[in-house]
Amino acid sequence: MPTTWNRSPEEFHKIYVANTDAFYKIGSSAYAKELDEFMTKCALSLWSRAGGINQHHVDMANEIYSRGQKKPTWMLWSLTSSVCENDMFLPPVFFWNLAESDVKRGTENSRSLVRVITNVLLYCAAVDDDVTLSEAEYITECQDKLNAICDATGVKNTRAAMNPMDFVTSNEPSFKEKHPPQTATAGGEPEKGKAEVEQEEEKPNLEELMAEMEELVGLEHVKKDVKNLINLVKVRKLREENGLPNTAMSLHLVFTGNPGTGKTTVARLLAGMYAAIGVLSKGQLVEVDRSGLVAGYVGQTALKTQEVIKSALGGVLFIDEAYALAGGGEQDFGKEAIETLLKAMEDHRDDLIVIVAGYTDPMEEFINSNPGLESRFNKYFIFPDYNGEELYKIFLLRCNKNSYELSKSAQKKAKEIFNEMYENRSDNFGNGRDVRNFFEDTVVRQANRLAAMENPTKEDLITIIPKDLREEE
Numbered sequence: 103m104p105t106t107w108n109r110s111p112e113e114f115h116k117i118y119v120a121n122t123d124a125f126y127k128i129g130s131s132a133y134a135k136e137l138d139e140f141m142t143k144c145a146l147s148l149w150s151r152a153g154g155i156n157q158h159h160v161d162m163a164n165e166i167y168s169r170g171q172k173k174p175t176w177m178l179w180s181l182t183s184s185v186c187e188n189d190m191f192l193p194p195v196f197f198w199n200l201a202e203s204d205v206k207r208g209t210e211n212s213r214s215l216v217r218v219i220t221n222v223l224l225y226c227a228a229v230d231d232d233v234t235l236s237e238a239e240y241i242t243e244c245q246d247k248l249n250a251i252c253d254a255t256g257v258k259n260t261r262a263a264m265n266p267m268d269f270v271t272s273n274e275p276s277f278k279e280k281h282p283p284q285t286a287t288a289g290g291e292p293e294k295g296k297a298e299v300e301q302e303e304e305k306p307n308l309e310e311l312m313a314e315m316e317e318l319v320g321l322e323h324v325k326k327d328v329k330n331l332i333n334l335v336k337v338r339k340l341r342e343e344n345g346l347p348n349t350a351m352s353l354h355l356v357f358t359g360n361p362g363t364g365k366t367t368v369a370r371l372l373a374g375m376y377a378a379i380g381v382l383s384k385g386q387l388v389e390v391d392r393s394g395l396v397a398g399y400v401g402q403t404a405l406k407t408q409e410v411i412k413s414a415l416g417g418v419l420f421i422d423e424a425y426a427l428a429g430g431g432e433q434d435f436g437k438e439a440i441e442t443l444l445k446a447m448e449d450h451r452d453d454l455i456v457i458v459a460g461y462t463d464p465m466e467e468f469i470n471s472n473p474g475l476e477s478r479f480n481k482y483f484i485f486p487d488y489n490g491e492e493l494y495k496i497f498l499l500r501c502n503k504n505s506y507e508l509s510k511s512a513q514k515k516a517k518e519i520f521n522e523m524y525e526n527r528s529d530n531f532g533n534g535r536d537v538r539n540f541f542e543d544t545v546v547r548q549a550n551r552l553a554a555m556e557n558p559t560k561e562d563l564i565t566i567i568p569k570d571l572r573e574e575e
Contacts, residue, residue, distance in 0.1 A: 115165035117225055122168045125218045129200070129211040134168040136196040141219065142166050142174070144244060145226045151236040152227075162229060193247050201255040212257050216248045224333065228340035233348065238334035242326060306374035306385050308332075315371050319499070320492040321364055327483050328368065332375055339380060353381065354447065354478050356469060357459035359485030362533030365459045366420060368483070373418035376455060383453050384416030392426040395439040403435040407442040416453050424458035425468035444474040488533050490521030496534055500541045501566065506548075508566045515568045544570050 122137065142163055149159045155178070163176045201212040223244060227237045312332075315325055331353075338348050353376075357365040370387045377385025390410055397403045411419065421427075427436035447456055458465065458479060469475050488496065494517050501508060508516060523536065532539070548570040552558045 111161040111165045114162055114225065114229075115167070118166055118222060119169050121218045121221050125211070125215055126168075128209075128214060131168070131170070133196050133200065134171050136194060137215075138167050138171055138174075140194045140196075141222055144219070144223060148223060148226050148237055148240050149230070151240055152230045152234055158229065162226070193251055197248060198251060198255070201251050201257050204252075204257045205255050208258075210252075210258055212248075212252050212255075216245060216252070219248065220245055220333075224336050224340060227333075227337040228344065228346070233334060233337045233341065235330060235334060238330045238337065241333045242329040245329065246326075306378045308375055308378035311371050311374045311378065315368070318364060318367065319495045320488050321368070321485065324364070324368060324483050324485060328372060328375075331481070332379065335376070335381055336379055352478050352480055353455050354481075355455075355457045356465055356479045356482045357457055357485060358462040358465045358482060359459075360461065360487055360529075360531050360533055362531075362535035362537075363485035363487065364534065365485055366422070368485075369418055369420045369457050369459070372457075373455075376418070377416075382416055382418070382455065386414070386417035387420055388414040388417060389420045389422065391422045392436060392439075395421070395427065395443075396435045398435075403438040404442045407439045408446070411443070411446045411450070411454070414454060415450055417455075419454065419456045421456065421458045423460045425460050425464035428468050428471045429464075440472060440475070444472075444478070447478055487524070487527060487531055488537075490517070490524040493520040493524060493533070493537055496537045497541060500537065504545075505564055506545070506566050507564050509568075512566050512568050512571060515571055519571060547571075547573070 118141075122134070126134070145159075145163060145166060146155065149155055157178060160176050160178050164174050167173050197212060197215070200215065204210055204212050220241060223241045227233060227241065230237075312329075315328060318325070334351075335353070338351065341348055355372075357369065359365060366387075366389060369389075373382065373387045374385045376382040388410065394410055395403065395407045397406045427440050429436070443456065447454065456478075458468070460468070462484070469479050497516060497520065498508070519540075520537075523540075544566060548566060551567075551570060552562060555562065
């Protein structure tokens with residue numbers, strides 16, 4: 103019999119109503135009946151991915167109804183048969199209508215509804231005995247397809263003022279109970295201890311970090327992997343908050359791919375996301391390579407590695423070219439760094455995440471070189487090379503950021519150059535780093551051209567022409 107959370111179905115109903123009420127305050131309750139039916143279908147599909155429907159799911163499904171709507175009376179047999187009809191996520195017609203209405207009115211209710219649906223699905227996923235990756239993938243699919251409708255219809259995507267989770271009732275003490283009024287000093291200002299000051303530091307915002315990740319060029323599979331992982335961790339946190347057990351799960355990651363493919367950028371965003379959902383206390387990224395961990399004398403490597411680990415506590419330790427730690431033979435100090443790292447990962451497993459990165463084949467050998475590494479690093483994110491079109495987009499972003507514009511003829515030539523760069527790439531292809539070098543060389547060539555002009559105009563200063571892109575032969 104599956105272990106279920108310690109809240110009753112009635113309490114789940116309160117959570118559902120709190121979320122839908124938060125939406126109805128800014129949207130319209132006219133969608134209530136359709137939304138309830140849609141959420142029931144989503145819940146069925148989600149639960150079916152966890153191994154099937156049981157009586158507890160029936161009880162939960164009967165609590166999916168908005169305030170003022172009729173309570174459903176599902177039976178186990180009817181729910182089980184309904185699962186067969188809902189094996190694929192299909193955005194409902196009412197959501198399209200809502201998105202189109204947003205465009206006409208300049209609102210973003212459909213974006214807010216996506217957040218409400220996600221919140222409810224996260225709670226639905228948390229009621230089972232175990233949290234599976236397939237459940238997280240389903241929630242990600244829901245988010246992506248609904249957000250795609252918003253994108254297609256042109257609904258703006260700003261940070262909404264409404265956060266449905268603020269309305270969710272729980273057994274937690276209120277804000278005032280957690281933070282009683284402070285005693286004022288003689289100067290009239292309240293006294294603040296170190297703990298209060300630290301609490302006031304803003305945590306990273308998950309939506310903003312997700313939006314920043316979506317703006318990255320390419321990396322579609324990596325983006326989906328990140329969203330799946332975050333949804334999975336969210337559900338695990340909900341189970342933990344409700345006193346439910348979670349199976350052992352390692353959040354340490356292996357990033358494989360060539361240089362310049364965005365590994366460090368994604369690691370930084372992940373660190374912030376983990377902090378935003380409460381997995382990490384701070385969310386900083388500490389980046390090192392072998393030289394930052396290994397010393398030249400016996401006994402010094404452990405101390406050096408411990409200092410780096412200490413600086414990374416509460417965040418993510420990102421080790422680039424990590425395979426270099428295991429490539430020096432039996433007497434190499436890199437093995438001491440690995441052993442120190444493995445011990446720290448166990449000692450600080452609740453507030454330290456390690457990401458190791460490097461070329462694909464050497465990273466496989468590195469992980470397989472030590473049983474401790476194999477057991478802790480079992481999730482791989484693969485970062486492919488950028489193709490010609492993606493390299494061109496990265497180049498345009500650099501140009502725009504630095505107030506440069508390409509003439510039409512320069513645009514055509516740049517596309518040809520980047521397609522050629524991709525087609526003729528070597529095993530050591532630098533991807534984004536090569537684009538950065540190309541951009542810097544372009545700026546130098548443009549500067550040399552402008553220096554020969556007597557009075558270059560503002561347009562001259564910002565315009566890149568074909569001869570700036572490559573030395574003329």
